[in-house]
Amino acid sequence: MKEKWKAIASLLEGEYDIQVQGSYEGWGAGYDPKVLPLVEMWARGEVQDIPSNIKRPVGVVFGIPDLVRKSEEYIINAIRHEISYLLSADLPLWKMGQREFFRFGYQPTAFLVLYTVLESIRADERILEQYLNSAYTLRRRYEEVLANLKNTYPYHEFALGFLRLWLSKPEEIDTSVRRQVLSLEDFFKEYIKADSQRAYLLLMEEAFGKYRACIEDSLEFNYIDMLIEEALGKTKQGHKGRIMTDILKKLPEEYQHLMSSFKSSRQVPEELRRDILKRLKNLPDWMKDYIKQMSYMSLLERDLEFISYFLPKTLQTEVEHRGFVSFLIKGWEETSSEGSGLSQKDAKSSEESPIDRKYKREYGLDQEEFRRYQLLMRGIMPFVESMKRKFKRLMPEEEEGWLWGYTHGRRVDYRKMHIEIPTKRGRIYQRRVIPEKKQLAFKLLLDVSSSMKREDKIENAIKSLLLFSQVLSEMKMPFSIDAFAERIFSIKSFEEDYMSAKARILELNKMLGGGTNIEKALLVSGEDLQIFCRKQGIKGVMLVFSDGEPTRGLKGEALKDLIRELKARFPIVGIGVGETKNFVEEYFDKTGIKIRDVSMLPSAFMLVMENQFRRLQSSS
Structure with missing residues (x-):
């Protein structure tokens, strides 16, 4: 599947002569870091005009989750629309129009209501001049938008x-x-x-x-x-x-x-x-x-x-005072095609103290993060040791050995010669046996929507993640963690070392907010799990933890159908919290677990992992 996104990106790079990358983190665009201050001044309307080559972004990142269930033609034209829109956006005019409407006594966003629609159409007109066969999918996109608009x-x-x-x-x-x-x-x-x-x-x-x-x-x-x-x-x-x-x-x-x-x-x-x-x-x-x-x-x-x-999705936006909409202009960095080329302004300074660098080398965390990590792990370690002992009994590590009974080989079993030579069977050779390692790949999906702010949900969820990660890491089981709200955030990939992901787990409480789009989370994370399992030739399991109903994407019967479809490919377990009826009972059917209180989350994870290990053993 990843090859498909690379092929689409390559096609569009040829059309627009800019770098194009797919990302599971969302849409974005990046400019040459050397001229970034000038681009920002131009976008804010502080500079009236700048050279056209500076206005042109170095690259564009498209959001795979928004396109994963669409046809190839739809995907290409949706990205074309974004690139065309971005290239034609004269950002100072967006500010100027809002200011003029504000002076007339209207909310500044009233200008954008008209301007964004007209500019969106103007961007598509540019596409149709070159690709007339794009008309059908471009129009279909707008028909989908019109179907979703309400309260106008x-x-x-x-x-x-x-x-x-x-x-x-x-x-x-x-x-x-x-x-x-x-x-x-x-x-x-x-x-x-x-x-x-x-x-x-x-x-x-x-x-x-x-x-x-x-x-x-x-x-x-x-x-x-x-x-x-x-x-x-x-x-x-x-x-x-x-x-x-x-x-x-x-x-x-x-x-x-x-x-x-x-x-x-x-x-x-x-x-x-x-x-x-x-x-x-x-x-x-x-x-x-x-x-x-x-x-x-x-x-x-x-x-x-x-x-x-x-x-334009490629221009990340924020709402300033009195409703003025501002674009967040970012720099572009050369990266591998697997990651995003957008540089983060708020990234931590590379200048760390020597003691922080020492902690990073040894624990993957700076001194302050390690202190917090130790406090959280203090109440978790007894569970870690208990779970490790239990799971090792279920899945004992088999050592390499020698089996006799072969008629050909390089090593003779002298203890069997007195039996095998008189009977003329000739099974006097031994062969080295390397046991097949039994592995499961775990994909954990954690809800970080606004509802997780209540009570101590996120703190208990972080503890449970650390428990889950520590056990699987020590058992050398591959696992991946994604957080989701309206978007999907990768906390740890399958290939990534657990030590480098610890800091992101500790920072989950800063990611809370937004609605709940379980459809997008299931599709994106499910694809990632399938690709990894197919490459490694192992089985995978998905765990979904959420405390509320989905507020975005598919709901009701449509979501049930999607979960049933995905269950045919790999096991999915839903874990919900609360005394009252919650969504796991309705959507996950027999593979849904409801726990009364979020403090029971570690026990729920332990139960799920134990059941899946037992299934793996029985299937073997």
Whole structure:
């Protein structure tokens, strides 16, 4: 499978004359480290223009997990889209547009809602000029995006109207903005063919006026949505909940009850909506100020969710104050094709103290990490020794030996000559016997999503990982550890020495956050396990630990089907925590283990390993 990704990378390198690498860590792009400060200044809008060769990245990393279940044609065009988007992105314009919208009194992300969609289409137009046969898969990508978008407002639909025009589906443009979008059809045709500077001017001169009206309409819809959320009793934090309660109570009692019968502002009759908005205008000034602030934040959150579908994945982003989106520009380092070429700015300094270097050589950890490691291992070592003794009884190490009874060989067994010569059987030779080593490869998947922050889950999980790793390492069993949330993080590969992975295990508590995408974790880690086992000619087992329901990717019957499909290839055991019903019971069926408390995790790992070793022995 890895050869497939290398072949795709090689094809795209030839097309774009930049380095292309696949990675299980996600998307990214890197620039020449020597000119990185200048590129960063340009991206922030501090320098208006720089030479075109400096703007061009040295390499691009594509995220394999996002593409693993797609056709080859889809994969190639998805990466083409990202590279084309990256090469055409005039980053200072992204900042300038947000600043202009902010000065007009709108959330800056409102600019990006329109700009990211138009720029995404413009990038694909460049692809179609060279590869006309890419049209089908490029359009299919957008159809998938449109199917996932929810909770849109008129200005979101205004931006999507141009996408539907490009897909030749004008009839699907939302009725609230269809007239405005169709009136700008000539603008759109000119925009997607223009260069960056010209395209930006066209947007601000020709489209902004009509787009601005859609933003104003959306603001009114958002006020109603916040009242509906309050009426439905949705949880809010801090003063936001209290203020919205007070605002809702300013409406007539019949309106208060009526609001709970709607799911969104789009369902509220226009006459009722207008009356509610009129009443909101008569609120005290401090209340009107608060609802404006809360609406600002609410629209920011919706915008960020919307633009995540259209931002270039290769440009890692962060949200600054007041919702400004900033790109994280990184350097590119020459590395092997197995790893990512992106250099990490926040990597530890190479200048370590002599004592830290000594600790690193001996233990794989610096002095502070080793101190913490010892504290954790203090409560684990008795279990380590107990598990080692138990597993060695199950899988005793057989020594090399000599077996007699052969008619040919180099070593004569003189003790058998007095029997074998008179009977004329001639089995007087011995042969060296090297026992076949019985091995299992373990792949451990650990959930590091936001839910792991509760109680002492992550601390107990780290202890269990150290126990798991120490035992398998001393038994010379190959194992790999991946952490997952919305993305997959490799903590230890099969080929890597355990000592070099200790520090990453200790740092797992800093990785917590995000949703739970078990589908992506199973696919990526399952492929890695299969490739390793196939190369080594051994059997593999996957252990999945999670404390909550999946919030991303496949769910329900679709996820059950995927797990059943993977179980046909290798054993998968799910370990869940909690007294109440959890996902392992539902999705993993007979191979799911539920433990009441996370402190029982070491015992659960021990039980799973023991069962798998017994199976290996019986199959032998």
